[in-house]
Amino acid sequence: MNQEFYKYQGTGNDFIMIDNREGLFPKDNIALIAHLCHRRLGIGADGLILIENETDHDFRMVYYNADGSCDTMCGNGGRCAVAFAKALGIIENKTTFTAVGHVYEASIDPENVVSLHMMDVSQLENRKDSVFLNTGSPHHVQLVDDLEEMDVNQEGAKLRYGLYGQTGSNINFVHQEDPSTFKVRTYERGVEAETLSCGTGVCAVALAMHHKGHTQAQDITINTKGGQLGVRFQYQDDTYSQVYLSGPTVQVFKGQIPC
Numbered sequence: 442m443n444q445e446f447y448k449y450q451g452t453g454n455d456f457i458m459i460d461n462r463e464g465l466f467p468k469d470n471i472a473l474i475a476h477l478c479h480r481r482l483g484i485g486a487d488g489l490i491l492i493e494n495e496t497d498h499d500f501r502m503v504y505y506n507a508d509g510s511c512d513t514m515c516g517n518g519g520r521c522a523v524a525f526a527k528a529l530g531i532i533e534n535k536t537t538f539t540a541v542g543h544v545y546e547a548s549i550d551p552e553n554v555v556s557l558h559m560m561d562v563s564q565l566e567n568r569k570d571s572v573f574l575n576t577g578s579p580h581h582v583q584l585v586d587d588l589e590e591m592d593v594n595q596e597g598a599k600l601r602y603g604l605y606g607q608t609g610s611n612i613n614f615v616h617q618e619d620p621s622t623f624k625v626r627t628y629e630r631g632v633e634a635e636t637l638s639c640g641t642g643v644c645a646v647a648l649a650m651h652h653k654g655h656t657q658a659q660d661i662t663i664n665t666k667g668g669q670l671g672v673r674f675q676y677q678d679d680t681y682s683q684v685y686l687s688g689p690t691v692q693v694f695k696g697q698i699p700c
């Protein structure tokens with residue numbers, strides 16, 4: 442039997458997507474997942490996503506980083522999962538689904554732009570020159586002067602291990618372009634390299650920049666290497682709520698894994 446897969450990308454964060462509603466994918470085989478995501482030995486991706494059946498909601502998203510680790514939300518992956526669920530005929534233009542035990546709600550327009558309602562955030566930890574927060578996955582957010590020139594792989598790895606130890610954090614380096622626009626480069630834990638975009642990362646940047654007073658805007662544009670994302674939110678009683686991550690999704694190709 443061959444395993445059918447699809448490749449999706451959301452602002453350059455790319456994912457292998459598998460319809461696992463029949464439960465046949467060997468989801469405990471971490472070595473296989475890492476192999477499939479390997480850019481030379483496998484299909485190549487920042488992560489692998491399974492779409493599974495879920496009680497009371499349209500589907501369950503199971504997300505693995507490229508190294509096979511699996512315990513966090515992926516914002517761009519969630520947006521791509523919504524586009525994949527639409528392509529599979531599971532949903533039309535609105536959905537609720539689950540991921541890592543949370544319920545997410547999203548909408549998709551005819552051009553496959555997906556707007557995903559992310560979780561509320563009330564804990565933002567100020568650190569020296571940075572903010573640490575969890576938007577579904579853990580993020581370090583730091584403004585830098587030389588975003589274009591910096592070696593994100595080297596500086597990101599230093600902070601990911603040096604400041605946050607083995608558990609680690611994703612690391613976002615930020616440059617402010619105008620009062621409501623930021624440019625972001627992210628070192629992703631689990632990929633252990635810079636990716637072209639990170640959805641939970643850009644949400645973390647928008648909230649952290651508002652928290653630090655660098656912007657008063659609650660509708661923020663984020664430019665990543667892979668494209669543009671929007672993050673809008675409300676802020677009341679020390680809590681960020683109604684956090685929406687919006688941007689394009691693309692089905693790149695489909696194929697079969699011989700097994």
Ligand SMILES: N[C@@H](CCC[C@H](N)C(=O)O)C(=O)O
Nearest residue numbers: 515516517578631639640641
């Ligand atoms: N690319 C993702 C973030 C994935 C989670 C992260 N690598 C982690 O392990 O925390 C996104 O778009 O949010």
